[in-house]
Structures are given as structure tokens and as C-alpha cells.
Amino acid sequence: MDALPFWESQIVYSRGVDDYQNVCYLIHFDGPVGNSKAQHYLGFAKSLPERIAKHRASKGSAITARANKLGIGWRVVRVWRNADADAEVALKSMLPKNLCPHCNKRVERQKARLEYQSSARVA
């Protein structure tokens, strides 16, 4: 068993959404969306490619549908593998904006450190 919580041990950036199953994912919007001025969406998906396709088709969530309608761009900026609905709740409690590598350079540095720890442990 990995001693780290799943969201630290399984940090992956989406360089393409190939075969990601059972993931939490973070979407960053290029501009504020709707009345809540949301900049992020955090969700759970059994299949990320299918879920993203739904978001693109404005059938994944109200907020991505709204962004699509307004012409506000968005992308998946972070993915946590081996996740479940509990993980989604835990991540949402950490506030998505604090988890976004696009908005927060500290997350970028944290990721680099965790990747180093991860490779050091395997070696």
C-alpha cells in the first residue's frame, strides 16, 4: 500500500485524456462563468474521455454547458487517478482553486516534489 493519500500519490497532468478510468478531474475555465463567477469545476468520472466528451457536448454539467454557450474556453488541468466519490468530496473540501496548477504556482512545485519522492521510493 502506498502511504500517501491517493491525491498525492497519483497526481497526473492530462497530456491527453487516453485511458483514464475512475478519476477525479479539475477543469479550469479561461474566464469566470455564470453568476457564481466560477473558474473551476471538479468532478469524478468512471471514464474521463467519455465524461469530457459529454462536457464538450454540454451534457456533462450545467457549468461547462454555460461556458460552452458563452464561448469561454476550458481544459482539464489536473487528474487524480484511483479515485472515487469520497475522493471527490475530499478534493472539493480543499477548494479547487487551491489545486489548480494553472492558477497556483505552488501546486506546480508541490507536484515536482511529489514526483521526485515517488521515483525515489521506487528506486
Ligand SMILES: [Zn+2]
Ligand atoms: Zn485555475
